[in-house]
Amino acid sequence: MAEEDRKTVRSQVKDPDLIRKRHLQIGIKASKLFAKKGYAGSSMREISKATGITIGNLYDYITKKEDVLCLVFDAFYSTWTENLKKxxxxxxxxxxxxxxxxxxxxxxxxxxxxxxxxxxxxxxxxxxxxxxxxxxxxxxxxxxxxxxxxxxxxxxxxxxxxxxxxxxxxxxxxxxxxxxxxxxxxxxxxxxxxxxxxxxxxxxxxx
Amino acid sequence: MAEEDRKTVRSQVKDPDLIRKRHLQIGIKASKLFAKKGYAGSSMREISKATGITIGNLYDYITKKEDVLCLVFDAFYSTWTENLKKxxxxxxxxxxxxxxxxxxxxxxxxxxxxxxxxxxxxxxxxxxxxxxxxxxxxxxxxxxxxxxxxxxxxxxxxxxxxxxxxxxxxxxxxxxxxxxxxxxxxxxxxxxxxxxxxxxxxxxxxx
Amino acid sequence: MAEEDRKTVRSQVKDPDLIRKRHLQIGIKASKLFAKKGYAGSSMREISKATGITIGNLYDYITKKEDVLCLVFDAFYSTWTENLKKxxxxxxxxxxxxxxxxxxxxxxxxxxxxxxxxxxxxxxxxxxxxxxxxxxxxxxxxxxxxxxxxxxxxxxxxxxxxxxxxxxxxxxxxxxxxxxxxxxxxxxxxxxxxxxxxxxxxxxxxx
Amino acid sequence: MAEEDRKTVRSQVKDPDLIRKRHLQIGIKASKLFAKKGYAGSSMREISKATGITIGNLYDYITKKEDVLCLVFDAFYSTWTENLKKxxxxxxxxxxxxxxxxxxxxxxxxxxxxxxxxxxxxxxxxxxxxxxxxxxxxxxxxxxxxxxxxxxxxxxxxxxxxxxxxxxxxxxxxxxxxxxxxxxxxxxxxxxxxxxxxxxxxxxxxx
DNA sequence: CATGAATGAGCTTTCATTCAT
DNA sequence: AATGAATGAAAGCTCATTCAT
Structure with a gap:
């Protein structure tokens, strides 16, 4: 827990499957938003709307706005490598x-x-x-x-x-x-x- | 080069020499700031501090924050092409x-x-x-x-x-x-x- | 009276009852402030203080300062016509x-x-x-x-x-x-x- | 000088004829500006442009923006009463x-x-x-x-x-x-x- | 007397983040 | 787990006023 720190995005929620599901959902939807308006140009309100997760609930899966960007990068690498392996x-x-x-x-x-x-x-x-x-x-x-x-x-x-x-x-x-x-x-x-x-x-x- | 350029960034100030001087000053100093913190991440107050021009005076030489970015691009192209011609x-x-x-x-x-x-x-x-x-x-x-x-x-x-x-x-x-x-x-x-x-x-x- | 009015001042907040309550609250308190210092002479910070609503929250119920003036007019006409009908x-x-x-x-x-x-x-x-x-x-x-x-x-x-x-x-x-x-x-x-x-x-x- | 204080708008300039001339000039031109954009909505820059007197010079004839409004009222009463007497x-x-x-x-x-x-x-x-x-x-x-x-x-x-x-x-x-x-x-x-x-x-x- | 560049406090508005429900 | 109202610091920008020339 000390060394492996910050390898992934921390979440309040207990259910790991739900976390994975939501994290992917956030990463994919936010990536489209960021592509259009940029990271700095997208507000948490817009991210909330784009992901379909209310703002408060969003913060159960992340701790800072940065985390959303990390999830975007994560989601991107996932689809990228996946596609390549096929x-x-x-x-x-x-x-x-x-x-x-x-x-x-x-x-x-x-x-x-x-x-x-x-x-x-x-x-x-x-x-x-x-x-x-x-x-x-x-x-x-x-x-x-x-x-x-x-x-x-x-x-x-x-x-x-x-x-x-x-x-x-x-x-x-x-x-x-x-x-x-x-x-x-x-x-x-x-x-x-x-x-x-x-x-x-x-x-x-x-x- | 003196008459035809600088139609893009308008300023309140009347002295054209002063405008050129300040525009270059802003472009160069802001470029260093933007390189470090990015455009969106740099506040007008920081730009003011970096350029050494008070915030109100800054707005005598630009109309929007965007203009600072334009001046950065301008300054860059100036030095770039100049160097190449030499x-x-x-x-x-x-x-x-x-x-x-x-x-x-x-x-x-x-x-x-x-x-x-x-x-x-x-x-x-x-x-x-x-x-x-x-x-x-x-x-x-x-x-x-x-x-x-x-x-x-x-x-x-x-x-x-x-x-x-x-x-x-x-x-x-x-x-x-x-x-x-x-x-x-x-x-x-x-x-x-x-x-x-x-x-x-x-x-x-x-x- | 409940369904058809208030199309003019839009708010982020979803609860319509809360909107009505806050809009009235803003209209009444701001009217007293405006009477004293005028619309242009009253800052949003003062309006915030006068209404007892923090500045950020205030902007959940309005979109521009203008809206506060609209709410003042609204509140006035409400009490005015109401009183007359009685x-x-x-x-x-x-x-x-x-x-x-x-x-x-x-x-x-x-x-x-x-x-x-x-x-x-x-x-x-x-x-x-x-x-x-x-x-x-x-x-x-x-x-x-x-x-x-x-x-x-x-x-x-x-x-x-x-x-x-x-x-x-x-x-x-x-x-x-x-x-x-x-x-x-x-x-x-x-x-x-x-x-x-x-x-x-x-x-x-x-x- | 103590009792008669503030009957008129104080000025740095010595020549009383010039003062009168400029005060009238300011009052008349500013009145048209204020009628269009209101007192609070008119900036000193605009007043300067409207009167044709540079901003610094303007402040040789007034001490605060308020004074311009006083001059407007003065000019108004002057033309008003004048017209009436005729x-x-x-x-x-x-x-x-x-x-x-x-x-x-x-x-x-x-x-x-x-x-x-x-x-x-x-x-x-x-x-x-x-x-x-x-x-x-x-x-x-x-x-x-x-x-x-x-x-x-x-x-x-x-x-x-x-x-x-x-x-x-x-x-x-x-x-x-x-x-x-x-x-x-x-x-x-x-x-x-x-x-x-x-x-x-x-x-x-x-x- | 006249000029206009310079100052900085203060304005409206946005936004990441928290928290009671 | 989920909701969304509330918070307030900080952003971009304006403007009355000063002062060196």
Whole structure:
């Protein structure tokens, strides 16, 4: 209880199943609200309305407004990783094939949750210190997935890169391109073009 | 530059020189504050303290808090473009040489104003509509500088890219890598390593 | 009276009984404050103190300071019309008798709520447009009560007037005489004298 | 200097002619502003703009914002009495004729300065105590003009009134009818009709 | 005398948070 | 567990007034 402190959002309620259910409910509904109005721009009243939980009851499941943001990040990572596991990307043997599949899958995911990716960049500043650390840890683990693929490809001499981790970081970064810079491309390119170009650029950068 | 700009932030004060001076003062000091506490998280009283201008006087130079953010963006673009012009990047003939020089220069700039790049991504949401349009225009012009280099290189067959504008957008995006994802690299790489790797990756992506 | 009114001042609070109670409380207490210091001269903090409702809670029952003024007008008209109905003025048959009774009753009322009449003249400028319309409508209805009496009297040749509505307007105006010009009479006449003279003048003006 | 204190608005400036000129200028221009936006609703900045005197200079002729209101009242009484003297109302011998002439003249005056009359009712609350006393004195003197006419008429048995001063007060009050209640008549009556009816009612009230 | 930049108290309003029911 | 009324600190912004030039 002392060391494991703050790994999750504290709640007054006893029933753990109810807590899980409500926490997910809050995270999902609030994420849509935050995407539209931002974290600071959303009041607890609005969060209450969006989640369908009265304001007093909301505070039975959280202790501060920050917690709602943590729940949003939690919910996001849940759906994100879940979606990724469903498609057996990591079963592919050929590194180039595998990388292309992973990148394409991720691009689709980011495309579908565009606001979310942007949201996480924008609002991570408001996360409490200890939760931020956890988040960064999760991101690092995510990068390491790509690092693994790159390392294998480098050993097999199919990839020509100097530093696998650095390259993996850049790939993960590039995947968010549409979310963060999409506005400067909208009108010039179709969604499919954007994803095709991105895939192409990323693949070329490693070969 | 003196007559045509500053139509966006109106002030009560009549002396145009004083306005320019104070606007710059506000933009620079507030940018440091915003980088630390964010736009929404910084109160007008804090901005007043940071700029050294009393709150009432501050409102002689702006009309809304938004305006401070505009001044931050303004100040940023001023120093940014100014710095870029100083080094005769656009005199270089060889496209590859030219691109490398431009990228390296920009990487150094972004490195020195790290918080700023992140700030601009994070807070552009809070810009008023009309000012946002101007900002996007400035960004597009910036991208087009790189597009021009890429086009020339493509014609000379030194660059192998399918869409120069898209590639230019990606390069500009990659240049901000350190600002937006730097935390995942800190501790693993020195500043110099980061810039060298970035330069290498960007150059490879076009050849 | 319960369902149809109070569409003008919206509140966050859900319990309609509580809303009615608080709205009346605000209207009455604020009216005394406004009479003393004027609408513009009374701060929300003072209104809060005067009503005994904390400032945040106050804003659960109103949306703008204007609303407080509306509630003052509401409360005034409520007590005004209520008081008038209590005394069966409109049952009297003889027009002259009826007019004299109505005037006398009104004079007493205005005398008891002296500051209020003055307040309403002074502050109606600050009412929001739509509410002002409602207020004027209520006043017109009030004038029409007197118009009706005058019309009947004119038909029965007991009153000698050229335009009943105009005359009714003037009577209603004269009734507020004490509120608006009382200061120039204080010291010269007793309260009872003022009312007697007023009654006399008004009655003579129609015969 | 001790007893006569505060009879007028104090000024830093030495030249008495300039003071008079500026005071009148301020009073006239500010009156139009106050009529539109009210005393409390007009800022010193607006007053400065309306008068064409810079804010600092303004404070060379006044000491507080209140003073501007005093100057408005002063300017008003100046033009008012001036206008009244021009027409030789007080030379008429027959009391009824004289009263009718005075009333008609005043009605025209009030009609032309409608906003002003309303303004004075509304804003007299904001006058400093000592100045208010002077204002009331001036008003009383004005009422006494009518009282004199009524007294003469009463002695000659052409007027049938019980208390001349009270009746005079009421007449002065009725003269402002259009200013204070005009909105409820607009649309129903022409300006000329209003004045004719008013004259008729007032004359009947004394005979 | 005139100018207008500077001051800071005070205004209206919002909002995270608590707590009696 | 759930409700929503109540709290008050703090936010953005205005404005009468001063004062150096």
């Amino acid at each position: 498609h057996g990307v990591f079963d592919i043997e050929d590194p180039a094939e595998q990388l292309r599949a992973a990148v394409r899958k991720m691009l689709e995911l980011v495309h579908n949750y565009q606001d979310m990716a942007l949201l996480m960049y924008r609002e991570s500043k408001h996360l409490p210190k200890d939760f931020l650390k956890i988040t960064l840890q999760k991101e690092t683990e995510f990068i390491e997935c790509f690092e693994k693929i790159l390392k294998k490809g480098k050993e097999q001499k199919v990839f020509n890169i100097s530093d696998p981790f650095f390259a993996a970081s850049m790939i993960v970064y590039q995947i968010s391109f549409e979310s963060l810079r999409g506005w400067s491309l909208k009108g010039r390119y179709t969604d499919e073009e954007i994803m095709t170009y991105l895939e192409e650029i990323i693949m070329k950068s490693v070969t | 080094h005769g990047v656009f005199d270089i003939e060889d496209p590859a040489e030219q691109l490398r020089a431009a990228v390296r220069k920009m990487l150094e700039l972004v490195h020195n104003y790290q918080d700023m790049a992140l700030l601009m991504y994070r807070e552009s949401k809070h810009l008023p509509k009309d000012f946002l349009k101007i900002t996007l225009q400035k960004e597009t012009e910036f991208i087009e500088c790189f597009e021009k280099i890429l086009k020339k290189g493509k014609e000379q067959k030194v660059f192998n890219i399918s869409d120069p504008f898209f590639a230019a957008s990606m390069i500009v995006y990659q240049i901000s890598f350190e600002s937006l994802r730097g935390w995942s690299l800190k501790g693993r790489y020195t500043d110099e390593e980061i810039m060298t790797y970035l330069e290498e990756i960007i150059m490879k992506s076009v050849t | 005394h069966g003025v409109f049952d009297i048959e003889d027009p002259a008798e009826q007019l004299r009774a109505a005037v006398r009753k009104m004079l007493e009322l205005v005398h008891n709520y002296q500051d209020m009449a003055l307040l309403m003249y002074r502050e109606s400028k600050h009412l929001p447009k739509d509410f002002l319309k409602i207020t004027l409508q209520k006043e017109t209805e009030f004038i029409e009560c007197f118009e009706k009496i005058l019309k009947k009297g004119k038909e029965q040749k007991v009153f000698n007037i050229s335009d009943p509505f105009f005359a009714a307007s003037m009577i209603v105006y004269q009734i507020s005489f004490e509120s608006l010009r009382g200061w120039s009479l204080k010291g010269r006449y007793t309260d009872e004298e003022i009312m007697t003279y007023l009654e006399e003048i008004i009655m003579k003006s129609v015969t | 027409h030789g109302v007080f030379d008429i011998e027959d009391p009824a004729e004289q009263l009718r002439a005075a009333v008609r003249k005043m009605l025209e005056l009030v009609h032309n300065y409608q906003d002003m009359a309303l303004l004075m009712y509304r804003e007299s609350k904001h006058l400093p105590k000592d100045f208010l006393k002077i204002t009331l004195q001036k008003e009383t003197e004005f009422i006494e003009c009518f009282e004199k006419i009524l007294k003469k008429g009463k002695e000659q048995k052409v007027f049938n009134i019980s208390d001349p001063f009270f009746a005079a007060s009421m007449i002065v009050y009725q003269i402002s009818f259009e200013s204070l209640r005009g909105w409820s008549l607009k649309g129903r009556y022409t300006d000329e009709e209003i004045m004719t009816y008013l004259e008729e009612i007032i004359m009947k009230s004394v005979t």
